[in-house]
Amino acid sequence: MAETDAGEPRALRAIVTGADQPLGAAAGRGLRANGADVVALDLATSERAAGHGAVNDAVSTLGGLDLLVVSGWHLPLLQPADFEAIDDASFAAMWEGGLQGMLWTLQPSIPHLRDAGGSVVVVLPTTGMTGGAHYAPAAATFEAQRILMKAAARQLGPDGIRVNAVAVGAELVLADAEAADVHYLAPPATGHQPSPEDVVDIIMFLVSPAGRHLGGQTITIDGGRWLAP
Amino acid sequence: MTSAGTVPRRLEGRTAIITGAGQGVGLGIARRLAAEGANVVIAARRAETGEPAAAGIRDAGGNAICIVTDVTSRAQIQACVDETVATYGGLEIMVHNAVAGGAGVHQLETVEQTTWDTLSHTAVWGSFHCAQIASPHLRIAGNRGRLILITSPSGVEGSHTLPLYSPVKAAQRAMAKSLAREWGRHGVTVNCIGPVAETPALTKAFESNPQLRGRLSARTPLGRIGDIEADIGAAAAYLASDDASYVTGQTLIVDGGHFMGF
Numbered sequence: 001m002a003e004t005d006a007g008e009p010r011a012l013r014a015i016v017t018g019a020d021q022p023l024g025a026a027a028g029r030g031l032r033a034n035g036a037d038v039v040a041l042d043l044a045t046s047e048r049a050a051g052h053g054a055v056n057d058a059v060s061t062l063g064g065l066d067l068l069v070v071s072g073w074h075l076p077l078l079q080p081a082d083f084e085a086i087d088d089a090s091f092a093a094m095w096e097g098g099l100q101g102m103l104w105t106l107q108p109s110i111p112h113l114r115d116a117g118g119s120v121v122v123v124l125p126t127t128g129m130t131g132g133a134h135y136a137p138a139a140a141t142f143e144a145q146r147i148l149m150k151a152a153a154r155q156l157g158p159d160g161i162r163v164n165a166v167a168v169g170a171e172l173v174l175a176d177a178e179a180a181d182v183h184y185l186a187p188p189a190t191g192h193q194p195s196p197e198d199v200v201d202i203i204m205f206l207v208s209p210a211g212r213h214l215g216g217q218t219i220t221i222d223g224g225r226w227l228a229p
Numbered sequence: 230m231t232s233a234g235t236v237p238r239r240l241e242g243r244t245a246i247i248t249g250a251g252q253g254v255g256l257g258i259a260r261r262l263a264a265e266g267a268n269v270v271i272a273a274r275r276a277e278t279g280e281p282a283a284a285g286i287r288d289a290g291g292n293a294i295c296i297v298t299d300v301t302s303r304a305q306i307q308a309c310v311d312e313t314v315a316t317y318g319g320l321e322i323m324v325h326n327a328v329a330g331g332a333g334v335h336q337l338e339t340v341e342q343t344t345w346d347t348l349s350h351t352a353v354w355g356s357f358h359c360a361q362i363a364s365p366h367l368r369i370a371g372n373r374g375r376l377i378l379i380t381s382p383s384g385v386e387g388s389h390t391l392p393l394y395s396p397v398k399a400a401q402r403a404m405a406k407s408l409a410r411e412w413g414r415h416g417v418t419v420n421c422i423g424p425v426a427e428t429p430a431l432t433k434a435f436e437s438n439p440q441l442r443g444r445l446s447a448r449t450p451l452g453r454i455g456d457i458e459a460d461i462g463a464a465a466a467y468l469a470s471d472d473a474s475y476v477t478g479q480t481l482i483v484d485g486g487h488f489m490g491f
Binding site for chain 1 (some may be wrong): 303336337338340342345349353354357360361364365383384385386387388389391392393395396397398399400401402403404405406407408409410411412478490
């Protein structure tokens with residue numbers, strides 16, 4: 001729930017990208033269940049004009065913007081590949097798609113988020129932090145999205161825009177998490193594996209008054225497997 | 230400059246390519262690897278900087294050639310690697326240092342497509358192509374095979390002034406971790422260096438803003454700005470040598486203690 005200028009409660013106005021994929025779809029459903037107005041973006045391109053156009057249309061529909069959820073431009077359940085076998089087209093789809101997809105939806109959102117005192121939440125797997133054999137382009141993309149999140153938090157924070165990330169377990173995004181060879185990932189400390197739906201509670205926390213001191217942070221909800229630092 | 234004779238000769242008989250080695254950090258790395266006995270290929274975009282860099286190393290008693298290479302071109306990286314292997318008989322050490330577009334302060338709200346494209350093509354596509362094309366030669370080199378990517382402390386902590394520079398530097402760290410896992414069974418190591426050193430760009434900034442040197446030094450626990458050869462070159466030579474054969478997937482931050490991660 002957000003507030004109008006007069007202090008009246010009103011529905012949170014949210015854009016969710018990657019809405020055709022499990023994480024984005026779950027985030028969109030969960031936010032609606034929490035009373036938010038949601039426009040789900042499923043862009044077929046990561047081009048600047050397309051991102052700007054889609055965000056501007058969504059903001060018109062919503063009447064403003066309180067929350068941008070960036071949840072990737074990757075295909076559901078990424079397949080592993082030997083590094084030497086990756087061609088330029090596949091690398092471009094992952095890398096340019098992921099980063100430009102994020103950048104060109106974030107950019108047109110900034111003035112609206114500034115007006116509303118809004119938030120950006122990036123949802124990604126822990127793979128960028130751990131690295132992953134047979135997943136180098138994906139790991140590079142997710143870690144770059146995470147550090148772009150930090151840079152955005154630094155640059156936009158003084159304008160009242162909160163920018164943070166939620167990291168989920170690799171098995172929610174990688175088709176073969178075993179192939180990534182991250183041997184030190186012990187069983188989850190909590191004894192259970194979160195599902196895509198679990199990102200929603202964290203997003204609601206980040207946009208709530210309780211989240212006001214978090215900037216540039218990555219909240220990892222993999223059940224307590226990747227424990228760094 | 231480290232004087233010859235005071236450095237170990239850990240890289241005799243090995244061959245290294247260093248991209249962006251016409252000046253700055255790349256040149257410091259090239260000089261030190263050559264001083265330790267490596268055959269060095271200066272892969273520079275411009276012969277005007279690359280040829281004098283190679284000549285300087287030869288004058289100091291090292292082995293070096295310049296191969297003009299634009300790292301945004303897969304074909305030119307392939308040609309550079311092919312010529313290196315034809316000249317020296319192999320390739321043990323690939324250092325991707327070149328980056329363009331990292332110097333200009335920009336705002337996320339207004340940054341243009343070209344800023345992204347320049348950073349992405351030099352830092353990330355350059356890393357992808359250098360790693361892929363060097364891969365068969367590094368595998369032949371086995372436990373002497375090294376891929377070193379030059380990143381930045383801002384690739385860990387995010388940059389307020391250069392918001393698009395920090396993610397491309399982060400991508401290199403994650404690529405290094407991934408390849409370290411994937412290539413470990415061949416004995417090949419993959420690491421990053423995050424340097425802060427006095428490059429020509431920084432010297433120019435000091436000239437136009439004389440207080441900047443003191444301000445930067447004061448924020449650094451070791452109280453000075455790094456030297457491209459004695460500080461950054463030495464870190465690269467360590468990672469390239471047998472002394473670091475059990476170190477992989479790491480980012481070595483060489484910045485006088487300015488940034489301290491975990």
